[in-house]
Amino acid sequence: MKLLRPRALMAILAIVTSIALALIAPAQAAAGNPYQRGPAPTEASVTAETGPFTVAQVNVPSGSGQGFNNGTIYFPTDTSQGTFGAVVIMPGFVAPQAEIAWYGPRLASQGFVVMTLDSNALWDFPTDRSNQQLAALSYLTTKSAVKNEIDPTRTAVMGWSMGGGGTLESAASTPSLKAAIALAPWDIVNVGDQITVPTMIYGADGDTVAPVSTFTLPAYNALTNDRDKAFIELRNADHFTFAGANTTVAKYSISWLKRFVDNDTRYDQFLCPTPNDPNTVAFQNTCPM
Template sequence: MNDAFRRRTATLLMAAGLSTVLLTAPAAADANPYERGPAPTEASITAGTGPFEVASVSVPGASGLGFGGGTIYHPKATGQGTFAPIVVTPGFIGPQFSIAWYGPRLASQGFVVMTISTNAPMDVPPDRAKQMLAALDYLTQKSAVKDRVDASRPGLMGHSMGGGGTIRAAAERPEIKAAIPLAPWDPDASLARPVKANTLIIGADMDFIAPVSMFSEPMYAELQSAPEKAYLELNNAGHVISYIAPNTTIAKYSIAWMKRFLDNDTRYDQFLCPPPKPSSAIKEYRDTCSLG
């Protein structure tokens, strides 16, 4: 083998190596910067506690705050960057403790979650929408954990009138990435306003306060501008199913929805598409299911 042949061979090998690097570089560049926590399983997404240890911060109600105070739950971990924020709001005459379980449950999966009190227990959906946005602004701009939050990826959740407020707030602020109205009640919730957040509506088949035929189903049908939407109807469940005590079905699909659309984490597609089938917990599930 002469020197010229050796030089040509070395040149070809170097070129092949460079091509390999160039071809594999985009894959590394395409890694999701928002992915938090280990790959999910059925066991991990239905567990009472996720992979992150959680701390909490109390926010007293104060004049000029814009909402009635609340509690912030956040992962203690400091080595995984910032986390998406979620504000959770109770329903009509509902105290903060009625939705308190969402805070640690969601935060332990890798979110900064604020459960709030409303200014007055009888505040109607338009007022609750304003308070949710005020709470979100406080969480991302003024709170003790604002540096732990990625303000570009906000999410909202609310029960009953808080669910109606969730839809209104998402319509008012197009930057909201994901919304989950729970048994939403609002006779005029966004029926003529575009909601651009990926929205999961959760209703209950035995809800006589906010019957799904009058509220959840029409609201779902009107979500024409949502990039992705889904409707989950709980089986043998009433209006207060999401209050006080944790509900595994609500938690599972809320976590999957927020992970997918706040963290852009496609590892959670498996729980959303293909859609879940009717079961003892789920009466019906509809969605656009265009993930991929």
């Protein structure tokens, strides 16, 4: 029997070792953060139209929920990595669910269960939208067809315009939420000082419906008891920019949800240090590290 030479033996051992480390690394990562989902992020992955998870959807017809209107649930089909965090998204004044539909598959493909809603009435104000949003979140995590795919301890809310105002009210009343994202929020009250949930607020430099100086920046400045917060003012944008697919909004929203719903520090790189993004006029945050 021919014996292997030392160099050949060392080469084989090196290959075996590298394979073993490659197999062990994911397990170690999962053990360090059991909520981590998906591969390591890159600039390309957080700006892509589709993330690493294949998505399916189920409709929730009007009347099947308690306290909210019809909605659509988007969810990853691969459950091999465990349960997912959940996000409920509310549209704005006189806006149908179609205006926010793009967030559903975009976020779900990154590893979240997402529900987009129609408001009970198109003219509902922020407080009503908050109540509906929280009712939908309860339904999603306890009664929906995909409830077993959700970790009910890791939930978030998101909304646009009056839905954004409702989102801030939801964050103020529900400190157990892991994250909130308000898109050009409009509200007659400012509940910022009641919020402790990690909150990201977007504004737009051309917004005449919810101007930055009147609504979005004061909402951010009122977050005096919130340790983790961010404010992003989009460049060359208006109130309705948030009603259509937008790479900048997607990138930072995904990063915020990953960081706080999944506790995934791999996404810190897109938030800290504060990005110098040419697509934004202003970017303020407290850097979640």
